Amino acid sequence: FEHTVLSGKRVVITAGPTREPLDPVRYISNHSSGKMGYALAEAAADAGASVKLVSGPVMLPVPPRVECVQVETAEEMLAATLDGIEACDLFIAAAAVADYRPVAIAEHKIKKGSEEIMELRLVKNPDIVATVAGLETGRPFTVGFAAETRDVIDYARSKLARKRLDLIVANDVSNPEIGFNSDDNAVTLVSAEGETGLPQTSKRQLARQLIEQIAQHYLKSTS
């Protein structure tokens, strides 16, 4: 592992889930544990980068030499990500951001009524990685993830194009041994030119391989 591939570079990484409140005691969220994003932050710091981790609520220790900003909602994650993004070289979006949030947050705990069916109204959240990739000035090299349960590579390729990303990490989350909340992962790194498969290993190991590969693509793009 080349310990200095990212020395002097600034990297921002999102990790974990977001929580979208319904009322003071309830929220909508997902099973992301933050393990993948935290492992990437550790690997990027080990590769010499200065790393800012923007994290949703998780139960993990912050890796050494990593600055961590804790957030809850997608809107907070967007604001924390954009803060200083123009000074950053590389952005990696590993967070599982809620695509929608409740239209309104009830001021008081929602009471159980007599109705059998209750409907929630949701509104689309901002897309953090697409916002960063669309910046007109100070756009960093931008890497997304694609969590898919079928047609993994095809969907990843369409997200790569639609969100205007430089690279996307395709993650099959239908297999419980890899993906959400597992200790292991297996992914395919997808670029406009091709694909690199990274077979199942610990998220820590995989993160080191991903940082190495991403750094090569990034350095090529700047030379």
Ligand code: PMT
């Ligand atoms: O946290 P772990 O338990 O370790 O699990 C890791 C993981 C499975 C969460 C991770 O490997 C992963 O795949 N992260 C992306 C999860 C996801 O929400 O994927 P998506 O296909 O819905 O989103 C595509 C990309 O857009 C992602 O880079 C996501 O961060 C980004 N996005 C999505 C919606 C949104 N509003 N803003 C975003 O930035």
